[in-house]
Amino acid sequence: MNPGSETAAPANAESSVAFPPDGLIIVPVRDTVLLPGTVFPIAISRERSIAAAQQAVREERQIGVLMQRDPSVAEPSAIDLHRTGTIANVLRYVNAPDGTHHLVLQGQQRFRVVEFVRERPFLVARVQRIEEPETRTPDIEARFLHLKQQAVEALQLLPQAPRELIGAVQGITAPGPLADLIAAYLEISADAKQELLETIDLTARIDKVAKLLAERLEVLRLTHEIGEQTKATFDQRQREAVLREQMATIQRQLGEGDGRAGEVRELTEKLAKAGMPAEVEEQARRELRRYERMPEGAMEAGMVRTYLDWLLDLPWALADEKPIDIAEARKILDADHFGLDKIKRRIIEYLAVRKLSPTGKAPILCFAGPPGVGKTSLGQSIARAMGRAFVRVSLGGVHDEAEIRGHRRTYVGALPGTIIQGIRKAGSRDCVMMLDEIDKMGQGIQGDPSAAMLEVLDPEQNSTFRDNYLGVPFDLSRVVFIATANMLDTIKGPLRDRMEIITLAGYTENEKLEIAKRYLVKRQLDANGLKPEQAGIDDEALRNIIQYYTRESGVRNLEREIGRTLRSVAVRIAEGSIDHATVHVDELTAILGSPIFENEVAMRTSVPGVATGLAWTPVGGDILFIEAARSPGRGALILTGQLGDVMRESAQAAMTLVKSRAASFGIADDLLQKSDIHVHVPAGATPKDGPSAGVAMFTALVSLLTGRTVRSDTAMTGEISLRGLVLPVGGIKEKVIAAARAGLTRVMLPARNKRDLEDIPIDVRNHLEIIWLERVEEAIAAALEPAPAPADTAS
Numbered sequence: 001m002n003p004g005s006e007t008a009a010p011a012n013a014e015s016s017v018a019f020p021p022d023g024l025i026i027v028p029v030r031d032t033v034l035l036p037g038t039v040f041p042i043a044i045s046r047e048r049s050i051a052a053a054q055q056a057v058r059e060e061r062q063i064g065v066l067m068q069r070d071p072s073v074a075e076p077s078a079i080d081l082h083r084t085g086t087i088a089n090v091l092r093y094v095n096a097p098d099g100t101h102h103l104v105l106q107g108q109q110r111f112r113v114v115e116f117v118r119e120r121p122f123l124v125a126r127v128q129r130i131e132e133p134e135t136r137t138p139d140i141e142a143r144f145l146h147l148k149q150q151a152v153e154a155l156q157l158l159p160q161a162p163r164e165l166i167g168a169v170q171g172i173t174a175p176g177p178l179a180d181l182i183a184a185y186l187e188i189s190a191d192a193k194q195e196l197l198e199t200i201d202l203t204a205r206i207d208k209v210a211k212l213l214a215e216r217l218e219v220l221r222l223t224h225e226i227g228e229q230t231k232a233t234f235d236q237r238q239r240e241a242v243l244r245e246q247m248a249t250i251q252r253q254l255g256e257g258d259g260r261a262g263e264v265r266e267l268t269e270k271l272a273k274a275g276m277p278a279e280v281e282e283q284a285r286r287e288l289r290r291y292e293r294m295p296e297g298a299m300e301a302g303m304v305r306t307y308l309d310w311l312l313d314l315p316w317a318l319a320d321e322k323p324i325d326i327a328e329a330r331k332i333l334d335a336d337h338f339g340l341d342k343i344k345r346r347i348i349e350y351l352a353v354r355k356l357s358p359t360g361k362a363p364i365l366c367f368a369g370p371p372g373v374g375k376t377s378l379g380q381s382i383a384r385a386m387g388r389a390f391v392r393v394s395l396g397g398v399h400d401e402a403e404i405r406g407h408r409r410t411y412v413g414a415l416p417g418t419i420i421q422g423i424r425k426a427g428s429r430d431c432v433m434m435l436d437e438i439d440k441m442g443q444g445i446q447g448d449p450s451a452a453m454l455e456v457l458d459p460e461q462n463s464t465f466r467d468n469y470l471g472v473p474f475d476l477s478r479v480v481f482i483a484t485a486n487m488l489d490t491i492k493g494p495l496r497d498r499m500e501i502i503t504l505a506g507y508t509e510n511e512k513l514e515i516a517k518r519y520l521v522k523r524q525l526d527a528n529g530l531k532p533e534q535a536g537i538d539d540e541a542l543r544n545i546i547q548y549y550t551r552e553s554g555v556r557n558l559e560r561e562i563g564r565t566l567r568s569v570a571v572r573i574a575e576g577s578i579d580h581a582t583v584h585v586d587e588l589t590a591i592l593g594s595p596i597f598e599n600e601v602a603m604r605t606s607v608p609g610v611a612t613g614l615a616w617t618p619v620g621g622d623i624l625f626i627e628a629a630r631s632p633g634r635g636a637l638i639l640t641g642q643l644g645d646v647m648r649e650s651a652q653a654a655m656t657l658v659k660s661r662a663a664s665f666g667i668a669d670d671l672l673q674k675s676d677i678h679v680h681v682p683a684g685a686t687p688k689d690g691p692s693a694g695v696a697m698f699t700a701l702v703s704l705l706t707g708r709t710v711r712s713d714t715a716m717t718g719e720i721s722l723r724g725l726v727l728p729v730g731g732i733k734e735k736v737i738a739a740a741r742a743g744l745t746r747v748m749l750p751a752r753n754k755r756d757l758e759d760i761p762i763d764v765r766n767h768l769e770i771i772w773l774e775r776v777e778e779a780i781a782a783a784l785e786p787a788p789a790p791a792d793t794a795s
């Protein structure tokens with residue numbers, strides 16, 4: 001990395017780290033609290049923090065800032081950190097010539113740690129974002145106005161406070177952000193700030209800040225009185241400005257650089273070449289003249305210069321569009337991706353339509369599916385096929401319109417929004433822009449970002465897209481937008497209507513094997529400096545990695561494990577102990593450790609009362625265990641595991657059904673009356689809902705009460721009715737693939753889902769026995785092992 005540079009992609013970065021969908025990179029800090037809505041520079045020196053910052057910058061992720069409880073701890077681990085912190089955008093990452101690393105952070109939102117998921121190479125936590133409370137009672141309103149008044153008075157008494165700050169404070173319309181902004185500027189201890197960060201309730205927060213501010217105001221008023229008396233000495237800043245101006249003149253006369261004049265000349269030349277529309281050019285010239293006249297060292301000069309840089313760096317001019325070569329595009333798509341035939345066909349159609357009508361209204365494609373199934377890489381291939389630059393803009397966690405559209409220049413630390421930033425990064429106005437995680441865009445108190453997105457995507461409006469920071473229109477009509485999403489139901493109606501959804505469901509074991517053989521192994525050989533003749537992994541070993549070391553719909557972890565395996569060969573070659581090697585299955589444990597997902601189902605279902613269900617999640621299908629246990633009691637039903645209302649009701653229905661059929665399963669009446677039944681669905685941190693676990697709940701209950709275990713090779717899904725019918729459910733394809741992935745060989749599905757059979761990939765169908773259920777009794781007959789003799793009804 002070039003010292004002294006600002007960078008977006010550090011060269012010495014480590015390989016990617018996997019995150020849970022709500023995972024956040026954590027940077028611990030000492031004695032500092034970053035509050036939402038403020039911009040704050042921090043210096044980082046710890047190895048983990050640097051790795052964290054670099055990963056965040058490289059992947060354009062947000063980070064979570066958490067303060068250490070004790071600043072003297074050198075390598076804080078999870079227990080040394082406060083649990084509440086602030087999610088921040090990294091505005092800038094600077095690696096200074098003296099080797100120090102600095103981050104400029106913009107606090108976005110409070111969060112609470114749910115759990116830390118890893119400590120190395122840096123801390124990653126699953127977090128819960130905390131929304132600002134939105135209630136505005138007259139009581140809160142009154143406190144808010146009072147606080148604002150106090151703040152403006154305090155700022156007026158502070159000679160060094162930037163004028164913009166007063167404007168910023170006056171412009172704030174919500175109490176929470178105001179309290180946070182004031183707290184950030186108050187000289188109070190970090191612990192006091194942490195306390196404010198942890199105070200979510202608006203009234204309490206405003207009161208605390210108002211009290212602190214009142215104390216400060218008192219001191220300021222006194223200082224001001226004293227200051228008035230000694231005003232003569234107070235014009236220090238003016239003197240400095242004059243001296244600086246003189247110094248610049250002297251430097252010019254000594255021939256040591258020609259100060260602003262040279263800079264302005266350079267900017268003027270750049271402006272002439274920028275190819276701006278007339279209105280924009282006029283604005284740029286106006287700002288340039290203003291800049292020229294500003295005294296050296298004036299604070300505003302820096303801001304105007306940054307603005308000019310933005311205007312001049314944007315790709316206003318349009319290069320000639322290269323015609324799309326459809327045959328070549330097909331080749332590129334095939335070369336980059338295995339399978340996905342339907343999707344490739346749709347992309348080719350899309351490209352063909354664009355070729356015939358380059359400026360016509362094309363639909364916006366949205367790739368929806370679990371992580372690691374190739375959404376991003378399909379986007380990259382489309383860009384390659386069209387001969388265009390590719391840029392990713394992450395919309396995950398964006399909940400403020402200003403993040404899309406930029407902040408007005410009057411704000412401290414204002415910048416253009418993500419769209420214009422993306423355009424600058426792409427360096428071309430006819431790029432392919434991937435709008436990542438469009439489903440994770442939230443709505444905050446500061447305007448609705450999806451309304452701004454609608455404008456970006458609307459061909460009628462996007463030729464004059466107005467970013468608040470730029471203040472001039474920018475033509476986005478030539479950008480090819482592609483969106484990605486994990487979960488479709490959180491995308492707002494109008495936004496969803498504008499897009500054509502293309503679903504990627506996840507890969508079967510055989511598809512993964514092919515992808516690994518044809519793409520991932522080659523890519524990882526390259527990445528680790530190995531030649532194909534030096535190292536390889538045989539098919540059986542690859543299959544083993546897929547089955548026992550990863551459980552995912554996509555291939556991201558698979559690629560990482562392949563990388564790890566090949567690196568172990570690279571080490572042996574580098575040491576000189578061998579010159580080539582093919583990794584076999586029996587070496588995997590030595591390289592990757594013991595299998596992670598072996599025989600989980602068999603282990604869990606070895607006692608009566610546990611059934612294997614199938615769930616649909618935004619990251620693909622997954623298996624889930626329904627556990628039932630019995631204790632002496634009076635017939636109560638206890639439900640735990642963060643179940644939603646529908647799932648609770650379905651458990652109650654299952655219980656009623658068991659009671660009504662107790663005799664036919666040989667369950668003694670008094671057993672039910674004298675027992676409390678507890679149904680638990682583990683993985684408690686993930687909320688679960690939906691009716692589709694009905695059959696599994698029923699089966700788990702019957703298994704518990706009859707003492708017959710559930711077969712460990714069988715998974716099930718289906719809703720139940722009180723009359724014992726099995727009703728159809730959604731997500732059959734994903735669920736069945738998940739069952740196969742977990743090594744199960746039988747699945748029980750609602751008979752009324754037979755029409756979904758053709759969606760299930762043929763190689764999965766061939767390996768699974770499918771049992772179609774009309775009634776719940778059939779589930780019991782097919783899933784429970786015979787009763788042990790003599791009948792034992794203990795839980």
Ligand SMILES: Nc1ncnc2c1ncn2[C@@H]1O[C@H](COP(=O)(O)OP(=O)(O)OP(=O)(O)O)[C@@H](O)[C@H]1O
Pocket residue numbers: 336337338339340370371372373374375376377378484515519554555556559
């Ligand atoms: N069908 C495929 N053929 C070849 N490689 C694939 C295929 N599907 C995925 N990959 C590879 O898997 C890796 C992960 O894919 P990618 O980053 O595109 O996933 P994604 O769906 O965009 O995930 P996320 O939602 O997490 O961003 C990439 O290296 C990609 O090239």
